[in-house]
Amino acid sequence: MIRGAALVLAAGLLAGCGSEDQRAASPAPPSPTGTAPAPTPVRSSPPAATSATPTPRARTGAVVISASSRYGRMLFDAHGQPIYLFERERDSTARCYGACADDWPPVLTRGLPRAAHGSREELLGTTRRTDGRLQVTYAGHPLYFYAHEGRYQVLCHDVTEYGGTWLAVRPDGEPVGS
Numbered sequence: 001m002i003r004g005a006a007l008v009l010a011a012g013l014l015a016g017c018g019s020e021d022q023r024a025a026s027p028a029p030p031s032p033t034g035t036a037p038a039p040t041p042v043r044s045s046p047p048a049a050t051s052a053t054p055t056p057r058a059r060t061g062a063v064v065i066s067a068s069s070r071y072g073r074m075l076f077d078a079h080g081q082p083i084y085l086f087e088r089e090r091d092s093t094a095r096c097y098g099a100c101a102d103d104w105p106p107v108l109t110r111g112l113p114r115a116a117h118g119s120r121e122e123l124l125g126t127t128r129r130t131d132g133r134l135q136v137t138y139a140g141h142p143l144y145f146y147a148h149e150g151r152y153q154v155l156c157h158d159v160t161e162y163g164g165t166w167l168a169v170r171p172d173g174e175p176v177g178s
Contacts, residue, residue: 064138071157084104086141
């Protein structure tokens, strides 16, 4: 009962927020227990639109940075793990699963990915994998790590495996060397 009253009170507060045209509700008759239920709020006319600009969603996901390597500036995650694209993927649809994803794990995120240190936020996006997880994309390409590299250790640029070539990614979204 207390929870129900709190919900009615919260609904009343939300209905009246931002409106200058609030109308008083007439009190309800007492209930059989002798207590009056909370008044039902009367909705006012809808507020006039103030802005057509949508509020941007906060970026809280994986961080992608740009740093120097022996191949020039390229993308890494916030921990210095090099990031690659799979040349076989021509759009944002991931095609690396099973043994491929064991060797080349996808760069995953739980929210919108964030750009830092020279990477470009407008190039970051996501694609949904077949298991439902979100994979980070950059300039429309799904991103991957190589499972056997250390921090800032780029061993697998221009390597052909699993039917395609793996390439490091420049901050402009192009593969290194192009």
